[in-house]
Amino acid sequence: MFVLVNLKTYPCDPVAVAEAVRDVDESTDARLAVAPQAADLARVAETGVETWAQHVDPIEHGSNTGHTLAESVADAGAVGTLINHSEKRLKLADIDGSVRAAERAGLETVVCANNPEQIGAAAALGPDAVAVEPPELIGTGTPVSQADPDIVEDAVEAADNVDSEVSVLCGAGISTGDDVVAAGDLGAEGVLLASGVAKADDPQAALEDLVDPL
C-alpha cells in the first residue's frame, strides 16, 4: 500500500513529520511519502523521505507570477505531485495541463476527484494514479471505507474501465490501520490522508498505527 501524507497548511513542523514518515517507512513494507507546502519541499526532501508536491500549475518557464512550476518542484526534491485536490480544484483543461507539466518534469502524478464519475474522467488523462475523496468526509475522522464503501469500489471499477494501468488511492477520514486495510480490501492500492497524522499529538505514533497491520 502507498500511504501519502498531505500536510496541507496545517501548523505542524514539516521537517519533524517528514523525519517521522522516513523513520516509519524504514520499518514497513508499505510505501510512505509526505506532501508539504511548496515552500517546505526542499528541507523536507533533505530528510530523505519520499517527497511530493501538493500541486503544480499547467505552465512552462515564463511570465507566470505566483504559479508553481513542475520543474522547480522537481529541483526542490519532489518525485511526485497531487493535482486537483479537493482544496485546489482545477478546470479539466488545467488538470490535463498540470499532468503534462508534471510528466515533463519527471514527476509521478495522482489526480484527485470527488466521486467515481470524476475518477473515470481523471483516469482518461493518463496520470499514474487517481485518488477518490468525498469532500464532505475530509477531516472528519470518518473513513470513506466505512461511510460509503461503494464509492471506493466504484472508483476502482471506473478507473479500470478507462485504463487498467492507473492505480486508485482513496482518502478522507482515514486515521487508523484498520481504515488502511479496509481501503485495500475495497481495491485501493493506497491512501491519501492528512489530519490523522499532521494534527496528531505524536505523528510518528499515528503513522506506526497506520502501517502496523500492513
Ligand SMILES: O=C[C@H](O)COP(=O)(O)O
Ligand atoms: O489530502 C488528504 C485528504 O484531503 C484527506 O484529509 P483527511 O485525512 O484529513 O481527511
